[in-house]
Amino acid sequence: MKFAVIGGTGLIGSQVVSNLNAVGHEAVPHSKSTGVDVITGQGLDEAVAGVDVVVNLTNSPTFDEASPAFFQTSMDNLLAAARKGGAGHFVILSIVGVDQVPELDYYRAKSLQETVLAAGPIPYSIVRATQFMEFIDAVMSWTADGDTVRLPATPIQPIAAKDVARAVTDVAVGAPLNGIRNIGGPEVFTLDELGRTTLSLKGDSRTVVTDPTAGMFAAVKGDVLTDKEAHLAPTRYSDWLS
Numbered sequence: 658m659k660f661a662v663i664g665g666t667g668l669i670g671s672q673v674v675s676n677l678n679a680v681g682h683e684a685v686p687h688s689k690s691t692g693v694d695v696i697t698g699q700g701l702d703e704a705v706a707g708v709d710v711v712v713n714l715t716n717s718p719t720f721d722e723a724s725p726a727f728f729q730t731s732m733d734n735l736l737a738a739a740r741k742g743g744a745g746h747f748v749i750l751s752i753v754g755v756d757q758v759p760e761l762d763y764y765r766a767k768s769l770q771e772t773v774l775a776a777g778p779i780p781y782s783i784v785r786a787t788q789f790m791e792f793i794d795a796v797m798s799w800t801a802d803g804d805t806v807r808l809p810a811t812p813i814q815p816i817a818a819k820d821v822a823r824a825v826t827d828v829a830v831g832a833p834l835n836g837i838r839n840i841g842g843p844e845v846f847t848l849d850e851l852g853r854t855t856l857s858l859k860g861d862s863r864t865v866v867t868d869p870t871a872g873m874f875a876a877v878k879g880d881v882l883t884d885k886e887a888h889l890a891p892t893r894y895s896d897w898l899s
Contacts, residue, residue, distance in 0.1 A: 660684040661705045664714035672822035673712060695731035701738040710746040711739045712829050717766060724766035732773040740778050746833045747779040750825055753787045753839050754881035761876050780833035786821045787814040787841040790897050797852055800871040804863050807871035808849040812880040816842035817897050820890030839887035844894060848874055858898050
């Protein structure tokens with residue numbers, strides 16, 4: 658099968674391309690660096706012409722109120738090009754619980770992306786993943802101050818990027834779901850607990866203070882970012898960190 662992986666040079670996309678090519682498919686990565694721009698439409702028709710599956714792993718350059726416009730425009734352009742090119746399956750990566758956190762601009766934007774895809778002209782699949790293990794350091798950096806890191810007790814279910822890429826690959830080679838598949842890590846932590854575990858395993862002497870108002874995840878109510886019924890990935894956080 659032929660695949661166009663849009664955003665195929667990034668953390669997940671590059672691994673999806675490798676996974677697909679390793680089992681005999683033809684997967685080509687596309688991004689701004691290869692001359693494909695999902696906002697202006699530059700290079701899109703050529704990128705998706707004649708492919709069986711389009712995998713869209715592009716991401717908004719910001720997490721703020723500009724992100725909905727990015728996903729609306731990029732999806733409109735990609736769906737039009739994919740339909741013209743004859744693609745029979747369109748896959749995106751989203752977030753577990755994305756439609757349950759309307760307080761966050763970025764989550765509203767990703768929910769909009771799902772809606773545009775589902776209403777579009779091409780059979781589709783949505784893979785919703787829990788929070789990436791690779792992003793935990795960044796999350797802690799947002800609310801770090803000297804020897805203290807402030808984090809809310811928001812439940813999360815961290816998943817390794819390699820496991821996300823494997824799940825996206827598996828969905829992309831299958832029949833369109835015309836729906837959603839949730840994937841998650843094997844363990845649930847509160848974010849403050851995960852911060853303490855991370856610092857301890859790294860030998861970092863900073864202290865985590867539980868603060869229900871700290872950072873982006875303070876807006877999350879309850880355990881909507883977790884799903885114990887999801888397809889569970891094998892990699893445990895302590896093993897990934899080591």
